[in-house]
Amino acid sequence: MLGGAGPELVTEEVKTGTTIIAVEFNGGVVLGSDSRVSAGDAVVNRVMNKLSPLHDRIYCALSGSAADAQTMAEVVNHQLDVHSIEIGEDPLVCSAATLVKNISYKYKEELMAHLIVAGWDRKDGGQVFATLNGLLTRLPFAIGGSGSFYVYGFVDAEYRKGMSRDECQQFVLNTLSLAMTRDGSSGGVAFLVTIDQHSTEEKIILPKHLPKFFNQ
Amino acid sequence: MATLTVSRAPLGGFDFGNCKRNAVLERETNTAGCSLPSARKTGTTICGIVFKDGVVLGADTRATEGMVVADKNCSKIHYISPNIYCCGAGTAADTEMTTQIISSNLELHSLSTGRLPRVATANRMLKQMLFRYQGYIGAALVLGGVDCNGPHLYSIYPHGSTDKLPYVTMGSGSLAAMAVFEDRYKPDLEEEEAKRLVRDAIAAGIFNDLGSGSNIDLCVITKGKVDYIRPHDEANKKGIRTGDYKYKAGTTGVLSKVVTRLDLELVNEAVLTMDTS
Numbered sequence: 001m002l003g004g005a006g007p008e009l010v011t012e013e014v015k016t017g018t019t020i021i022a023v024e025f026n027g028g029v030v031l032g033s034d035s036r037v038s039a040g041d042a043v044v045n046r047v048m049n050k051l052s053p054l055h056d057r058i059y060c061a062l063s064g065s066a067a068d069a070q071t072m073a074e075v076v077n078h079q080l081d082v083h084s085i086e087i088g089e090d091p092l093v094c095s096a097a098t099l100v101k102n103i104s105y106k107y108k109e110e111l112m113a114h115l116i117v118a119g120w121d122r123k124d125g126g127q128v129f130a131t132l133n134g135l136l137t138r139l140p141f142a143i144g145g146s147g148s149f150y151v152y153g154f155v156d157a158e159y160r161k162g163m164s165r166d167e168c169q170q171f172v173l174n175t176l177s178l179a180m181t182r183d184g185s186s187g188g189v190a191f192l193v194t195i196d197q198h199s200t201e202e203k204i205i206l207p208k209h210l211p212k213f214f215n216q
Numbered sequence: 217m218a219t220l221t222v223s224r225a226p227l228g229g230f231d232f233g234n235c236k237r238n239a240v241l242e243r244e245t246n247t248a249g250c251s252l253p254s255a256r257k258t259g260t261t262i263c264g265i266v267f268k269d270g271v272v273l274g275a276d277t278r279a280t281e282g283m284v285v286a287d288k289n290c291s292k293i294h295y296i297s298p299n300i301y302c303c304g305a306g307t308a309a310d311t312e313m314t315t316q317i318i319s320s321n322l323e324l325h326s327l328s329t330g331r332l333p334r335v336a337t338a339n340r341m342l343k344q345m346l347f348r349y350q351g352y353i354g355a356a357l358v359l360g361g362v363d364c365n366g367p368h369l370y371s372i373y374p375h376g377s378t379d380k381l382p383y384v385t386m387g388s389g390s391l392a393a394m395a396v397f398e399d400r401y402k403p404d405l406e407e408e409e410a411k412r413l414v415r416d417a418i419a420a421g422i423f424n425d426l427g428s429g430s431n432i433d434l435c436v437i438t439k440g441k442v443d444y445i446r447p448h449d450e451a452n453k454k455g456i457r458t459g460d461y462k463y464k465a466g467t468t469g470v471l472s473k474v475v476t477r478l479d480l481e482l483v484n485e486a487v488l489t490m491d492t493s
Contacts, residue, residue, distance in 0.1 A: 013351060014373045037379065042391060044371070045379045066377035071347050110350075 013065055014039045017185025018050060019147030020061035021155075021175050022118035022128045024140050025168045028196030029118040029126040032172035033061050034147065034180050035188035046188045055080050057200060058096045058119030059193050063145035069113035076100050093119040097129035097136055105134025116142045120195050147179035147186035154178055169194065170211075177210040259427020261389030262292060262303035263417050264358045265401065266382045267410035270367045270438035271360035274414035275303045276389070276422050277447070278429035285429070291446065293435045297322050297333045298442070300361030301435050302342075305387035306374060307354035314355045318342050335361040335368035339378055347376025356386045362439050389421025389428040396420045411436065415449055422451055 020033045033050040036043055050062045052073040058080070062069035076099045083099075084091045097117040104111065118128040130142040143155055155175055163171065169192060180186045190205040262275045279287035294302050294315040300322075304311025318341045326333045339359055346353055357372040371384040383401050385393040396417040405413065411434060421428045431447035 013375050014377050037377075039373070044373075045381065047381070048379060065375065067343075067347055067351075067373065067375035070343075070377050 014044060014067065015065055015185070017147075017183070018063040018145030019143070019151070019176055019179035019183060019186040020050060020063050020116055020145045021143045021148070021172050022061060022116045022141065023159075023163070023168045023172055024118070024126045024128045025163055025165050027125060028120050028165065028194065029128055030165070030168040030172050031059050031061055031116075031118050031193045031195075032176050033145075033191050034176060034186040035191060036186055037066055038185055043187075048188075049191050051191050051193045051202075053077070053200075054096050054117070055084065055091055055119070057090065057121065057195050058093055058117065059195060059200075060096070060100065061116040061118070061144065062113065063115075064113035065111070068111045069115060072100065072103055072111070072113055072115060075103065090121065092121045092123055093117065093127040093129065094124075094138070097127075097131060101129075101131045101134060101136040104131050108134045114144050116144050118142075118195070120197060126196070143175065145179075145186065147183035150182040151175050151179045165194065165196070173205065174211050174213075177216075178213060180210075181213070181216060259389075259425070260292060260305040260387030261385070261393050261418050261421025261425060261428040262305050262358050262387050263385040263390075263393045263397070263414060263421075264303065264360045264369045264371075264383065265397070265405075265410055265414055266360075266367050266369050267405040267407060269407065270362045270436065271369050272407075272410045272414045273301055273303050273358060273360050273435040273437070274418045274448075275433050276418055276428040277431045277433060278422075278427070279308055280427055288430050289447075291433065293433055293444070293446075295319060296338055296359070296361070297326065299332055299363060299437065300335055300338050300359065301437060301442070301444075302338075302360070303358040303386070305356045305358075310353045310355040311357065314342065314345065314353060315357070318345070332363060334363040334365065335359065335370065339370045339372065339380075342372050343376045343378050346372065346374060351375040358384055358386050360435075360437060362437050367437070385417065385421075387421070387428065389418075389425035392420040392424040393417035407436065407438075411448070419449070419451055 015038055017038050018034060022029055022031045031051050035047050037045040037048045051059050052062055054060050054077050060073055062073060076096065079099050080091050080096055083095060100115050100117055114132045116130055120126050128139050128142050130137050130139055141159055143151065158171065172192060173190060176190045189207065190210060192203040192205060194201045259280045260276060264271055264273045273293055275292035277289045278285055279290040292303055294304055296302050296315060296319045302315050304315060318338060321341060322333045322338055342357060346355065351374045354374050356374055359370045359372060361368060369384060370378050370380050371386055372378045382403065383397045385397065400413055414434060415432055418432045430452050432449040432451055434445040434448035436443040
């Protein structure tokens with residue numbers, strides 16, 4: 001037995017070193033994420049769905065510390081349930097985003113998680129909100145997580161206004177595929193959620209079905 | 217009304233008064249040349265698997281205190297409710313107390329609802345408590361059970377994140393055990409196959425990880441029945457000694473013998489009975 005520290009427990013915080021993306025199209029939104037959860041160097045869950053429902057037509061994408069992100073999503077889910085009963089109808093996407101922003105801002109020193117909120121409501125159709133560090137901004141598309149840094153160039157170059165539902169889904173898959181290849185903390189399968197007025201559709205895309213690029 | 221002391225309304229929030237005291241204690245013991253006792257960890261291999269009719273939980277039985285084995289046969293599979301059990305890795309005291317607290321709260325909850333508790337409820341209670349303590353409670357848990365919705369298996373991390381999966385491993389031997397699972401897991405296994413798979417996964421942890429060792433405990437939970445098998449496999453039996461240090465009477469020769477009587481006087485004899493009224 002070589003000298004030095006004894007058997008180490010994995011007590012590093014569990015992070016969802018991640019790639020998440022949300023894009024708005026006319027009539028709805030498309031959300032996408034990878035599925036890798038790491039604790040230090042080890043992958044502790046290779047099939048985690050980081051697209052978490054806040055309400056029937058509102059989802060959020062989780063990134064950062066797994067515990068902080070999961071807890072934020074569950075708290076906002078509860079608050080939205082209460083809110084929607086109080087107003088007697090489905091909540092607005094900006095209400096959900098505001099609730100997330102309030103938690104992010106108030107506990108910005110303690111929490112380390114970024115949630116992208118996206119969904120459809122009757123008033124404004126499909127919307128995507130970023131809530132990084134406690135700001136609240138509506139965007140045509142948003143990316144987040146450690147893998148997003150590798151694809152900022154790609155999304156800036158490839159995004160076009162007025163894409164259709166299928167084009168948006170392809171755009172999301174292309175982005176995820178590129179990020180998952182280059183970022184060590186992203187990988188596994190790709191989860192896709194498409195929300196519009198009529199339905200919320202969840203899909204899993206296995207690695208062999210993801211679009212292939214150079215060197216893959 | 218005049219009072220001698222001014223009463224202050226109790227302050228909300230956390231009281232960090234003991235942090236200064238702990239820092240002083242640490243400094244004093246370090247200058248005195250000794251170190252504070254370290255918390256006993258169960259450097260561990262624990263795992264769980266969902267099979268056709270329920271869940272199988274497995275654990276090794278070694279508890280370490282630094283590089284010394286503190287307990288060769290400790291029990292790491294804790295009772296939560298008649299249909300839910302929980303394996304614990306991390307700081308032994310934290311896993312013990314956390315599971316006891318949640319078990320107690322869950323029993324009250326179950327009496328209040330009038331129903332058998334659900335695994336998802338236990339999961340929520342555990343994750344909300346661990347998140348509240350921001351990772352300072354070092355309890356990494358594998359929670360498994362069978363309820364009205366079927367068999368469920370969760371892994372819960374010290375910071376409060378949880379994963380719901382068909383097979384999970386935790387502890388320092390988790391990578392060794394996960395290697396076995398990734399190779400041989402199939403959905404809808406039979407009970408005997410599942411027990412064999414869990415036993416092999418824990419064995420991989422025991423033999424390839426320094427923090428895990430001794431025996432393998434198993435807990436098989438199905439609808440209406442719990443099989444707590446302790447030990448399931450004595451993977452590390454103590455060997456039989458082939459030599460002995462006992463000598464026959466008379467091996468050493470006696471040269472001389474002197475007997476001295478001690479004359480003691482009985483001064484006082486009193487019988488005190490315990491008051492058991």
